[in-house]
Each structure stands twice: as C-alpha cells, then as structure tokens.
Amino acid sequence: MMQNFRILFFTLLIIAITNPACKEREDDDGNGQITCTGDFDLESMYLNIADNIIIPSYRDLQESIRALEESHYVFADEPTVSKLQTVRENFKQAYLDWQTVAQYDFGPAETFFLKNVINNFPLNVEETRIFSTLEAGTAYVSDPNSFSSGLPAMDYFLYGVADTDDEIVTFYASSGDGVDMLNYIGALIQDMRVKAQSTLNEWTNNYKQEFISNTGTAAGSSLSLLLNGFNKQYEIIKREKLGIPSGVLTLEIPNPEKAEGFYSDLSFPLAIEALQASLDLYKGKQNNGSDNVGFEELLKFINAQKDNSNLDDIIQQQFSTAISTLQELERQGTMTELIELDQPSVVMAYNEVTKQLVNIKTDMPSILCVSITYIDNPSDSD
Numbered sequence: 001m002m003q004n005f006r007i008l009f010f011t012l013l014i015i016a017i018t019n020p021a022c023k024e025r026e027d028d029d030g031n032g033q034i035t036c037t038g039d040f041d042l043e044s045m046y047l048n049i050a051d052n053i054i055i056p057s058y059r060d061l062q063e064s065i066r067a068l069e070e071s072h073y074v075f076a077d078e079p080t081v082s083k084l085q086t087v088r089e090n091f092k093q094a095y096l097d098w099q100t101v102a103q104y105d106f107g108p109a110e111t112f113f114l115k116n117v118i119n120n121f122p123l124n125v126e127e128t129r130i131f132s133t134l135e136a137g138t139a140y141v142s143d144p145n146s147f148s149s150g151l152p153a154m155d156y157f158l159y160g161v162a163d164t165d166d167e168i169v170t171f172y173a174s175s176g177d178g179v180d181m182l183n184y185i186g187a188l189i190q191d192m193r194v195k196a197q198s199t200l201n202e203w204t205n206n207y208k209q210e211f212i213s214n215t216g217t218a219a220g221s222s223l224s225l226l227l228n229g230f231n232k233q234y235e236i237i238k239r240e241k242l243g244i245p246s247g248v249l250t251l252e253i254p255n256p257e258k259a260e261g262f263y264s265d266l267s268f269p270l271a272i273e274a275l276q277a278s279l280d281l282y283k284g285k286q287n288n289g290s291d292n293v294g295f296e297e298l299l300k301f302i303n304a305q306k307d308n309s310n311l312d313d314i315i316q317q318q319f320s321t322a323i324s325t326l327q328e329l330e331r332q333g334t335m336t337e338l339i340e341l342d343q344p345s346v347v348m349a350y351n352e353v354t355k356q357l358v359n360i361k362t363d364m365p366s367i368l369c370v371s372i373t374y375i376d377n378p379s380d381s382d
Contacts, residue, residue, distance in 0.1 A: 034302035036217055036369040045284065045293040046212040046222050052286035055208070057100040057277075058200040060287070064094040065196055068154075069189040076182040079173040081165045088158050088264070094192075095151050095266060099273040103233035103281060106225040107211065108202035112195045116144035121240065122258035123152040125160075132157075132184035133177045141184075141191045149188050152260070157185050159263035217369040224370050226281070230295075231361045232374045234278055238353045241271045246339055246346040254343060256336040267335035272326045275353070279319045295364070304367045311363055318356045325352045 068090040075083040098118055105115050128148035141149050161181070162168045172178040203211075214222040243249040245259035245267070259267040279285075284294020296312055304311040326349050329338055338346050365372055 048292040056287040061097040108199040113144040121152040242350040265334040268330040
C-alpha cells in the first residue's frame, strides 16, 4: 500500500513539474491577479501585431526609402535647392518610419543587421567624410559596426556639409568631394532599401507564422522577443535620444551633437515618434489608427496590479505624460536650442521617460514571467 502511494506521489510530482500549463498558468496570486499569461489568446495578439502593426510598418519604411532613393538620384543628376528640399522631405519621412519598426530588432531584422544599417547613431562625422570621399568608401556601407552610414549619415549630407542651402547645392554641383559624396549617398540608400526589403520579405513569406505560433513565456518565445525589443528600444529613447545629448548621463556636460537627427533638428520629432510607436505596440494599435489586441489587453486580462492600481492605467498615464512633455518642448524650439538655453527642461523630459522603466522593465516582465535578456549598457545606472 505504501509502495503504491509513493508511486502515485512521484507520478503527480513529475506531471506538475513537466506540464507547461503549471508553469505558464497560475489561476490566482491570492489577490485576484493571474500570474503569467493565464489562458489569454496569445496567438490572436501576435496575429494582430504581425498583420496590422509590424508588416505594414516595414512596408511604409520600404516605400519611404524607395522615395528617398528616387529623389536622391534626381538631385544628384542636377542639384538645385528645390530638389534638395524634396530629398529632405523624403528623408524625414523615412526617419520617422524607422521609429515605428526599431523595437522589432529580432528575427529578420536581426538577421540583416537592419538597425546597424539604418540607424547607428551618434554619427562619426570624421569617419563619414573620409569614407564618402574614398574610391573604396562604399565598402564600408554594409559594415554593421560602422557609425558612418544609414540615416545619420544622410542627416549630415543633407544638412551639415555647408551652412546654407545654396552652399550645399553648390558643393554637390561643383566639387569633386561633392560628387564622391553623392555616389556614397546612393550606395547608402540602396543598402538600406535592400535590407529593409529583405526584412519585409522574410516577415511576409516565412517568419510571420513562426512568430504567431511561438507561444509561451520562455526566452526566445514571441512574448519574450516583443517585451525585450520593446524595452531595449525604450532604453535607447531614454539614453541615446535624451540622456546623452542633455548631459544627464555625462556629468552634466551637454552633447547635443550626439543627438539623433542633430543636423536636421529632428531630434524631438524622432523621439516623440519613437515613444508613440512604443505606446502603439503596447495598445495593439493598428496602422489605420484603431486599437486591437496588445499588451494592454493582456495586462487587463490577468488583472495586473501595482500599488493597488491597475498596472495598465499606470503605464498608459506615464506614456501620456512623457509624450506630452516632449511635445511641449518641441513647440519651444529644437533640442540643440533648449539644451543650450534651458538644459533642465530637457533633463525633465528625460526624467519623465525614465519613470516608465520600472513599470515596463520590472513589473511587466515579472507579472508575465518573462526574463529581460538583452544586456544593459554598463554605464547606465537606471
């Protein structure tokens, strides 16, 4: 009898240990909060995110890069101020479109080093000038470790090679270095277009179904990939877009030249767009503007709580505060101007963005049973 009892006990113990449902679903934590994901329909969430957010965003990026390429060749053929303005408009749209896909740096984007190709910043200006005027400079276009390519380089080429628009056009129309740079720019844009198209193709042809069916909470699951990408990009918004330029992370020494979009004065618009893209993913907001299934619905479903409040309410309120703070600064001037004239206001925006981290990097992963697996910058104390 005792032997049978022992067999039954160990059998039940093995089932409890090996059954995924026991690991990924706990009905209640004693306070009405379901831990992990419960029986929430993750595949429906992934389907919405893939079909209505990620793939359309990559498609928009691809189209804007193609428009940038076309306008560049028109400008290169006969540089004029009006053609320069057209290239700039397409450049701005491509840079804004990049913000909507930056947080999906996994799967195909990771395979093609898309972030490195499109937006390695801050720009190394001296390296960029050297590579762009070397006959073999285009060999550095696809170097994933280069900080002299992609949209940051375009930012410099379109706004920073001379002081006025007329001088920029003259430089490209009449100097040998200008002609070499035009060739380098063409190679940069082509590389961005090819890598963006390859990433889009992988999502539509192969990776989408793998992503949708990859349920669970372990490292490598779609939930883990999304939550890690979401947080990693948010850290970039906080640190690279705001913390380093404002000086809050560099002993109060401001570094506006290290900001994203420094030469074009797009730093605030790009940061706002990046925050909005993070919020849209959180809400499962489709590219047509309608809300669908995202992290918001998942946290509501499991009744995620923090300090006797709904975690979802706390996260959405902090997103709203951070975005509105940056929008107010944008109305007052460029990031460079405000860092020079009112540095504390930019530091304040950094602090508002930073407040969200404990909610999305500590509380969310803990409740959802997901580990943060990317490596933090060792010099970042947050």
